[in-house]
Amino acid sequence: QKEVEQDPGPLSVPEGAIVSLNCTYSNSAFQYFMWYRQYSRKGPELLMYTYSSGNKEDGRFTAQVDKSSKYISLFIRDSQPSDSATYLCAMSPRRNTPLVFGKGTRLSVIA
C-alpha cells in the first residue's frame, strides 16, 4: 500500500459546483497536512495548511483532516474556471522533514 493515495482524476465539474478532493494515507505519524495547487507549467503553491486534526476554512476552500480514518479532504465551494488545476495533497510526520505527496487530482471547472 502506498503511503499516500489520491485519485488522479481527471475530474470535470460545471462552474458553481461543490468539489470534493480526497487523500488517504497509511502512516499514522503524519501530523502536518497540506493542499497544494499546481497550474499547468507552474510550480505548486500552498493552498491550505492543517496541523493535526480538524477543519480549516479559507474563503471558498475548506480542508478537513480525520486522523482516525487517515483521510483528508479539500472542499471547493462555488467552483470557478480559475480553479482548474492539479491539486496535490502533502503530509509529513514532523516539521522540516520530507513531504510525502499524493499524485495529484486534475480538476477542470467548465464555464
Place this chain on the structure above:
Amino acid sequence: EAQVTQNPRYLITVTGKKLTVTCSQNMNHEYMSWYRQDPGLGLRQIYYSMNVEATDKGDVPEGYKVSRKEKRNFPLILESPSPNQTSLYFCASSLGSKGGPGRATDTQYFGPGTRLTVL
C-alpha cells in the same frame, strides 16, 4: 519580489554529460529541497537541506548530488545523466525551524520548474 528561481528552465542534454541546475531564493529561508515530478509518480523528493552545509537524502537521491555552501543557493548536480533522469524538476524553500509550527514557517515555496530531457 520574494521568489525561488531556477535555471535553466529547459535543458536537453546527452547521456553522461555533467550538468548543474541552479536554485536560488531571496527569502532568507533555512530549508531548501529538490523534487522531481513524473507522470503517474507525482512529486518525489531528491535531496533536502536544513541549513548551510547540512544536506540529506530524500526518497530518490540516486544519480544526484547537491551542495549548500550559501544559504540562498542549492544547486542540483547530475554527474552522469541518464535517460531515466528525464523529468520536471522543482526546487523549493521554506523558513525552516525558526518559530513554532504554522503556515508561515512551514510553507514550501516552489520554483517555476526545470524540464530536463536526457537523450
